[in-house]
Amino acid sequence: MMTYDTNSSGADDLAAFFDAARQEDEMPSGDFMARLQADALRLQPTATARERRLPWRDLLGFLGGWRTVAGLTAATCAGVWMGVSPPDLMLTLLQDQTVIQNVDPVSGYDYAMLEG
Amino acid sequence: MMPLDAMSEYDDDRLLALYARGDASAARALTARLGPRVFSHAQRLLADRAEAEDVTQEALLRLWRTAPDWRTGEAKVTTWLYRVTANLCTDRLRKQRGTDLDSVPEIADGRPSVEASMHRRARADALQAALMQLPERQRQAVVLRHIEGLANPEIGQIMALGTRAVESLTARGKRALEALLLGQREELGLHDDI
Structure with missing residues (x-):
């Protein structure tokens, strides 16, 4: 937005200088502009390169970046490994859990009712 | 590819997105729009045409390299460019300081x-x-x-x-x-x- 400040007295006094600077704006030469344009075209991503890089980059972005993806990968590998070759401790815990699952808590209630 | 004239209605963000997709017209339109602006700003900060050209070229190179990762709507392209231009000018002024006082134009002698x-x-x-x-x-x-x-x-x-x-x-x-x-x-x- 072009909002030239000419309200204050200082700006009024200097306005002629600022106007002159805008009007006498130095323009870049044609050769230089051609160089800039050549740079822009040389560095421009080609459509095919962009399409080629899109799937994995977009997926990476969607998942939250490479750090998140690395964490997910590690967690997945650990899960698979524990499934294929579970550690002894885990087997023990699972067995304990099985025992616990066989306890019938209602039976205690039944006894309590009988005693009452 | 779109004709250059048709690009004049697009804002910088849109043109940069087209540039990143490989549209050569967007490359030309952005250069024509931003090149003189950056050059003029650098010239005012440096008062040296050759240095201003170098800074302009470098600032735009950075923009082209950033284009594929540019997040539309987060910052204005011109705001980003003014900042990069000013930083590049500051670097050059630091290198010049104290060694090149003669190059400062003299105040008009009336x-x-x-x-x-x-x-x-x-x-x-x-x-x-x-x-x-x-x-x-x-x-x-x-x-x-x-x-x-x-x-x-x-x-x-x-x-x-x-x-x-x-x-x-x-x-x-x-x-x-x-x-x-x-x-x-x-x-x-x-x-x-x-």
Whole structure:
């Protein structure tokens, strides 16, 4: 937005200088502009390169970046490994859990009712 | 690929997105739109045409490299470019400091001139010379506010400052410019045409 400040007295006094600077704006030469344009075209991503890089980059972005993806990968590998070759401790815990699952808590209630 | 004329209605963000998709017309349109603007700003901060060209080229190279990852709507392209340009200018001024004082243009010597265009040129030169005597940040703030015509909040984004700090910088810059320039008003043909 072009909002030239000419309200204050200082700006009024200097306005002629600022106007002159805008009007006498130095323009870049044609050769230089051609160089800039050549740079822009040389560095421009080609459509095919962009399409080629899109799937994995977009997926990476969607998942939250490479750090998140690395964490997910590690967690997945650990899960698979524990499934294929579970550690002894885990087997023990699972067995304990099985025992616990066989306890019938209602039976205690039944006894309590009988005693009452 | 779209004709260049059709691109004039697109904002910088849109053009940059097209550039990143490989549209050559967008490359040309963006260069034509932003090249002169960056050059002009660099020229005002450096007062050296060759240096301003180098800075412009580098700033735009950075923009082209950033284009594929540009997040539309987060920052204005021109705000980003002004910031990069100012940083590049600062680097160059630091390298020059104390070694190249002769290259600062002299304040107009008050030769009588009857042609309005000559007066205008003389005023622009005098202003540029006076700007080069300001501290770098003051110069940048004054140029952005009073020559580029940007609003204070945008200048704040460019210079990483709050709006009040921008106001303070431009006010101090203007006072310094007044001290440097207003004594020459008559010599620069300002006694009867403002």
